[in-house]
Amino acid sequence: MIGTHAKDSIERIFFAAARMRLVTDAQHSCEIEPRVGEAPQGEHLVVLTISSMQFRLLLLLHFEDDECTQRYYVGDAARGLTECFMEFGNLCCGAMNQQLVEHFPDLGMSTPYALSSGCLPYLRELKPDYVQSYALTIDHDVRLGATLCVCTQAPLDFVASTAAVEARDSAGELELF
Structure with a gap:
């Protein structure tokens, strides 16, 4: 089970990260809109995973070639x-x-891998506790999709600080685990 605070925090964290890291120039815009009842945009998928002892978060980024x-x-x-x-x-x-x-010190992150968007319906096999899709428009021109999928091992709820999510802007340093 995932609480409403955790859902909101994960969404805010994703929005801030997308606006900082999915653009090629910090001056470019990244508009994000929730998608309801529509298939996410993009024939290709890049899948990334963040895992802890309590949950697994999949970030699926959809794009067209x-x-x-x-x-x-x-x-x-x-x-x-x-x-x-x-x-x-x-x-x-x-x-x-x-x-x-900052909330889960035991996190690990996967290496990104690519799949076809035809794999997206198989997310339900993971029995996720939370799935949300978004349409992204980068610099008014590039159309992407994103899906957040969270599977929990235990009840999950936390509140990410709004200031920390909006203020953090590193230069993309390499982080060693």
Whole structure:
């Protein structure tokens, strides 16, 4: 079971992390809207996991391999979109992890991996306690989707400080565990 404070805290933590880490320039906007009853946007998925003794949080980032997304995340780099996007997803998940570790000191974070969006219906096999999808618009042009999925091992409720979520802005340092 996941409490309403935990749901709100996880959402606020995700919103702050997405606005800081899914943009290529700090001046770019990241608009986030909840999606209700619609399939999340994007043919491809990047999956990241934050796990503790009490819960497992999956962050699924959805994207299309289209010209607009390529131009924004790849530019003229010699790497593919999925590889570049995994780096941004990893930064976003890392920012979430930094906030959550203040409440759960035993966190671990997975290496990002890519899947087809056809795998999304299998989330229900995890018997999640909380699932929420969002539509993201980056710099008024790039369309992404995101799904937060939380599975708990025990009752989960906490309140993340609003000031800490909004104020934290690191430069993406490497964090060793």
